Amino acid sequence: MEYILYEQKGAIATITINREKALNALNSTVLDELNATLDAVDLDTVRALIITGAGEKSFVAGADIGEMSTLTKAEGEAFGKKGNDVFRKIETFPIPVIAAVNGFALGGGCEISMSCDIRICTDNAVFGQPEVGLGITPGFGGTQRLARLVGAGMAKQLIYTARNIKAPEAYRIGLVNDVISATLDEAGNVTATAKQNLIAAAEKMASTIAKNAPIAVRNCKKAINEGLDASMDEAIVIEEKLFGDCFETEDQKYGMAFFLDKNKEKVKEPFKNK
Ligand code: DAK
Numbered sequence: 235m236e237y238i239l240y241e242q243k244g245a246i247a248t249i250t251i252n253r254e255k256a257l258n259a260l261n262s263t264v265l266d267e268l269n270a271t272l273d274a275v276d277l278d279t280v281r282a283l284i285i286t287g288a289g290e291k292s293f294v295a296g297a298d299i300g301e302m303s304t305l306t307k308a309e310g311e312a313f314g315k316k317g318n319d320v321f322r323k324i325e326t327f328p329i330p331v332i333a334a335v336n337g338f339a340l341g342g343g344c345e346i347s348m349s350c351d352i353r354i355c356t357d358n359a360v361f362g363q364p365e366v367g368l369g370i371t372p373g374f375g376g377t378q379r380l381a382r383l384v385g386a387g388m389a390k391q392l393i394y395t396a397r398n399i400k401a402p403e404a405y406r407i408g409l410v411n412d413v414i415s416a417t418l419d420e421a422g423n424v425t426a427t428a429k430q431n432l433i434a435a436a437e438k439m440a441s442t443i444a445k446n447a448p449i450a451v452r453n454c455k456k457a458i459n460e461g462l463d464a465s466m467d468e469a470i471v472i473e474e475k476l477f478g479d480c481f482e483t484e485d486q487k488y489g490m491a492f493f494l495d496k497n498k499e500k501v502k503e504p505f506k507n508k
Contacts, residue, residue: 238267239288240274245281245444246437250288257295258287260342262316264298269320277328278507281448282440285324285350286334287343290429293335293359294343297374310373317342317374321349326459328452330443334436335359335410336429340398345372348379351455354412354435355401356428361409362398382462384409447485448507453477484508 239250249271251258258264275283287293297317305313324331324346333339333347335355344361347353355361363376371377372393381389384407392399401413414435417426426434443451453476461469480486485505492502 235267235271237264238271240271242276242280243437244441245279246284246440247275247280247282248284248286248433248437250286251294252288254287254289254292256298257292257338258289258343259295259298260317260346261298261301262313265316265320269323272320272323272327275327275329281329281444281451281507283327283329283331284334284433284436284440285331285346286433286436287336290336290356290427291358292338292343293333293355294340294346295338296341296343296364299368302370314373317345321346321374324349328455329448330440330451330455332436332440334432335361336432340364341372341376342374345374345376345379348383348409349375352439353410354414354432354439355404355410356432357401357413357415358428359401359404359410359413360398361401361404362396363393364396364398366394367396380409445504447480447483447489447505449483449485450480453479 237251237253239252241248249268251264251268253259253264302310302313330352331350333350333353335347335353337356337358337360339347339355339359339361341364344363363372363380365372365376377389377393380392388407401410404410405413412435414428414432416424416428417431419425457473457476460472464472485508488503489505492500
């Protein structure tokens with residue numbers, strides 16, 4: 235692949251968008267490769283996925299403005315569909331996806347992070363939907379997902395003004411779950427960069443998730459996602475079905491039997507995804 239790196243360490247996989255010279259901007263090839271990489275994730279062994287950008291400066295600085303600048307209406311629609319299809323694939327991906335946002339997350343970059351389940355970022359991260367300043371609307375789900383994440387009023391303010399916000403503000407409005415800084419020694423020298431600490435934090439969160447019963451975790455993701463698009467009455471039924479679906483699995487039987495076992499010497503075994 236030209237622009238995507240893929241690495242699996244145990245139950246955790248990391249996709250790195252690797253187009254650093256263009257601040258990891260999303261062109262058609264990046265989107266096609268990302269789509270193919272998602273299709274190739276081994277869901278029997280991977281239990282949590284991390285998406286990040288190459289380098290220390292940028293997660294994804296948006297859709298590729300050069301490529302978009304000459305599109306016709308029909309081509310613009312097709313480009314929008316290509317991005318939307320990949321982002322929806324991330325959003326509905328069976329396992330949790332963590333965006334490790336290492337710098338600029340603008341336009342399509344903010345949008346791809348919002349299609350992930352959880353966002354954590356470095357303290358140099360910048361989020362924004364600058365599209366109206368380019369004469370377009372957000373086209374990869376930004377109008378929809380930003381409003382769902384931070385509320386309609388805040389989303390409208392950010393989108394109408396095209397104002398970029400820094401990591402602390404993104405944290406304050408609930409767009410990101412955590413902000414990660416570099417580690418310094420007593421003399422003020424950097425011993426681990428913010429990006430290194432970000433990846434470590436994402437991996438730690440991913441491995442905490444990966445230790446839990448995979449079928450239950452997947453069903454939680456489905457219940458939350460599908461419930462958010464439904465009325466409360468419908469959402470409760472969605473939850474009931476996914477809750478019921480966990481029973482009779484080996485992991486449910488083992489997890490509950492382990493809790494009920496009075497022999498505290500016993501070490502909990504890994505869940506089997508069965
Ligand atoms: N596209 C293409 N190249 C980009 C880019 C982008 N979005 N962002 C940066 N680059 C390239 C720069 O052109 C430059 O390339 P060279 O000149 O070195 O060849 C290189 O990356 C380094 O960038 P800068 O020199 O500009 O770096 P600075 O540190 O000075 O500035 C910056 C960093 C992130 C503030 C700046 O690069 C910037 O403002 N970038 C653009 C950010 C932006 O506006 N992003 C939103 C793009 S709009 C739709 C589908 C999708 C979308 C809309 C509609 N439909 C079809 C329905 C989505 C739209 C967007 O994402």
